[in-house]
Amino acid sequence: MNNDKNLAQKPDHLIAQGVDDEPVESNLRLFKGRSYQIVTLIAVVYAAFHMLALNGIGIKAMTGGLVDIPFLPDFPIETWNFRIAHVAGALILGFLMFSATGFADGQKPSSRAIRVAAYPLLICGLFSLGMAFYFAWEIASGSNWNGINKNIRFNEIWLYGAPLWGATGGSIILSWFDKQSRGRFAPHDFVLVVSTLAVAVYLITIYGTQMRNSTGTAFAPVGISMAAVAGTALIMELTRRVAGMALVVIATVFLIYVFIGEFLPSFLNSPAITWERFFSQVYTDAGVLGPTTAVSSTYIILFIIFAAFLQASKVGDYFVNFAFAIAGKARGGPAKVAIFASGLMGMINGTSAGNVVATGSLTIPLMKKVGYEKNTAGAIEAAASTGGQIMPPIMGAGAFIMAEVTGIPYSDIAIAAIIPAILYFVSIFFMVDFEAAKLGMKGMRKEELPRVSNMVRQVYLFVPILILIVALFMGYSVIRAGTLATISAAVVSWFTPYKMNLRRVYGAFEIAGHMSIQIIAVCACAGIIVGVISLTGVGARFSNLLLSLADTSQLLALFFAMCIAILLGMGMPTTAAYAVAASVVAPGLVDLGIPLLTAHFFVFYFAVVSAITPPVALASFAAAGISGANPLKTSLASFKIGIAAFVVPFMFFYNATLLMEGEWLHVLRSGFTAVFGIFLLACAVQGWFVGNCASFIVRLTLAAAAFLMISGGLITDLVGLGVAGAVFILQKIVNRESIVASA
Structure with missing residues (x-):
């Protein structure tokens, strides 16, 4: 009762407060003061x-030509150099903000010997960085790189590469044992920052010359290879810190494959x-x-900034409160709120697990309160948050990656x-509604919810999303549309208290700088895998291999x-998962004769639902952490709730009209x-039809009717409707007879 009273005393009965605030990771440093x-x-x-760079606004342009700093190039920056700077900036921020290990209460600092070991490594890193600037000066002064300087290979190997490798490798290893407090920089991470700069300065210098054309040949400067080795190690270490070991293990396997592929049999031989x-x-x-990295340095970072502006202006809170006002009173209301709110938020933020943490911290406890089991509550949030990645127009940046990879227009x-x-989303709605019906749930009380009238009066807070959609479909570039939406988020905030x-x-x-670290790191790491492929x-x-399998059965x-x-x-x-799968799987599907768009959508959907697929279901595990449930049981429940996502790709493969291809x-x-087929499938999975529990035979018949309905043919649709109609009539007769018998 006290909790209910507290809810009612909140201003305007608002439930969502800070739902899109960034979570505090176990290894995130929390600085104060000058740090x-x-x-x-x-x-x-x-x-x-x-x-500024994406919109071509440089220092010189902003000041009308009054300020022109020679060593800061005006925009637009050359593409490769921009991407190198993009990755390097994320690495620098990541190593400063995220420790190599988690922080524990009462943790004792590491021994002085480990901290002191950072200083010789720092000297090596600074020496390598100095050599990178020396090479830059050599090239800028017009020296013949391979001619005048006969010692260039010696300099690259022993004066640049060797110190860089020593500083990078030594610091990565020692940082695993370097225990620090949350509020202090770690000395070994300073070394990694210097190594990052040494890699970036050298590569920008070299790639800015004609030597770019020599990459991958015997004429490539050995320094490029040595810088790339260090850069690869830095990317994988930061990925481990911010995204866990899964992607790092996969990238390591692919890197090992490069050098053992010649010894492997069959199609694995390289x-x-x-x-x-x-x-x-x-x-x-x-x-x-x-x-x-092309996508993370343009579209993804842009929409991260957009999401950060929405967060700073508290628009994310409004989205969730609006969903509660509309759906909160329905049976199992918080679950239906999770569907709408997580779909909206997940569409923008681009990560299923992150969306679970953001909205699930509110919706999961409320779902448990109205009667959902903790496994089911976590599973519903995981499935809904994952669905945000397939929700247009943004699709968690997936649409823009697909456009980049395929060349198909974004629209x-x-x-x-x-x-x-x-x-x-209709499937998830039916699944949670039938679950609520079976358990006899009710919705939240009116006094617990935000007032619909007040939410409607603030509907202008949807303007940034509408501007984004309208601008994209009017033919504006993604960058221009995203920029306009970001500016509009700041403008509409002037009509709110924030x-x-x-x-x-x-x-x-x-906030945007912080939010971008993980996704940029994993995109760069996925780029390593794409490079191997x-x-x-x-x-x-x-x-x-797929073609040979198709000879047996498509x-x-x-x-x-x-x-x-x-x-x-x-x-x-999602972004990294799709990028890797698109490189490995999609070309094979296209070779089977499957249209390009269908093939990539097929791959994209299954890359997305990997977040709720046991045994490694990232979104489900995040939800289980909030609900207090068993992670594996939660992932199995989310797999069941999101079952439609495993059927939909086969639906649009066999029926291209579901991808808007064909007559209206x-x-x-x-x-x-x-x-309607999805509705029947949900009835079969949940065992609920016509207001009553369904027997095994009824569920099996409904499943058959569902697959007939979703195959797309006119005959199969009519047969499916006939089967469903017959089951409906029989169920009504059985229900009537049971009521008469009980009377």
Whole structure:
């Protein structure tokens, strides 16, 4: 009762307060004073740099030509150099903010010997950085890199590369044993920051010359390979700190494959590749600087800034309160709120597990309060948050990655995603509604919920989302549309208590800098895997394997592709999961004759649902941590609730009209019958039909009718309707007879 009273005493009965605040990770440092100011300034400069660079606004342009700093190039920056700076900035921020190990209460500092060991490593790192600047000066002064300086190879190996490797490798290893307090910088992480700068300065210097064309050949400077080795190690270490071991293990397996592939049999066999050749090319647009970093340095960082502005202006709280006002009174209300709120938030923030933590901290306890078991409460939130990644127009940045990889216009991708997204969320809605009906649940009381009238009066807070959608479909570039939406988020905040003044804008850029670290790290790490796939040719050989399977059964080939996409996506954020799966699986599907858009949507959906697929279900594990449930049981429950996501890709494979391809009449008919089929499937899975529990035979019949309805053919639709109608009549008769008998 006290909790109910406290809820009612909140201003305007608002439930959501700070739902999109960033969680405090176990290894995140919490600075105060000058340390906090330094890190905040770096984060702000990093995020603002991207916003200015993407819109082509440089120092010279902003000051009308009055300020022109020679060593700061005006925008636009050359593409490769921009991506190198993009990755380097995230690495610097990440090593300053995230410790190599988690912080524990009462933790004792590491021994003085470990801290002192950082100083010789720091000297090595600074020496390597100095040599990188020396090489830059040599090239800037017009020296013949391979001619005048006969000692260049010696300098690159022993005066640049060796100290860099020593500083990087030694600091990574020692940082695992270097216990620090949350409020202090770790000395070994300073060394990693210096190593990051040494890699970035050297690569920007070298790639700015004609030597870019020599990468991957015997003429490539050995320093490129040595810098790339260090850069790869730095990326993988930061990925481990911010995203766990799953992606790092997969990347390590792929890197090992590069050098043992020549000894493997069958389609796994690859030509011999020297380490110099591989690493001189992996840090180019064939790998780390390729599609994943191209998207993270443009679209993803832009929408992270947009999400940060929404967070700073408390618009995210409004989204959740609006959902509670609309759906909170329905039976199992908090579960239905989770569907709407998590779909909205997940569409923007681009990570299923992060969305679970953001909205689940509110919805999961409320679901448990109205009667859902803790496993089910966590599973509903995990499934709903995962669905945000397939919700247009943003799709957690997935739409933009797909556009980058396939060359298909963004608008076509967003339109094609509408019906599959509807099918997914309608399925979850039916699943939670039937669960609530079986348990006899009721919704939340009116006095516990925000007033609908007040929420409607603030509906203008949806304006940034509407501006984004309208601008994109009017033909504006993604960057221009995202920028306009970000500006509009600041403008609409002036009609709320959380006005975006300069201090809040500064805070929004700081939030964006922090939010971007994980996704940029995993995109760069995924780029390593993409580089291995492209340089070894294993993707093409995998395509041949799918073709041979298709000779036996096309359905078997699709099932195999589904399993590989899920396996590659386990433990990875959506963007990285799709990028890797698109490199391995999608080309094989295209070779089968499947249209490009259908093939990539097929891969994308299964990469997304890997977040709720046992045994490594990242979103489900995050939800279990909030609900206090068993992680494996929660992942099994979320797999059941999100079962439609495993069916939908096969639906649009066999019926392309579900991707908006074909005449509108056929699209509407296919969409309607597919929704009805999903309804029948939910009835079969949950065992609930016509207001009563369904027997095993009824559930089996409903499942058969569901698959008939979702296959897309006119005959199968009519048969499915007939079967469903017959079951409905029989169920009504049985229910009437049971009522008469009980009377």
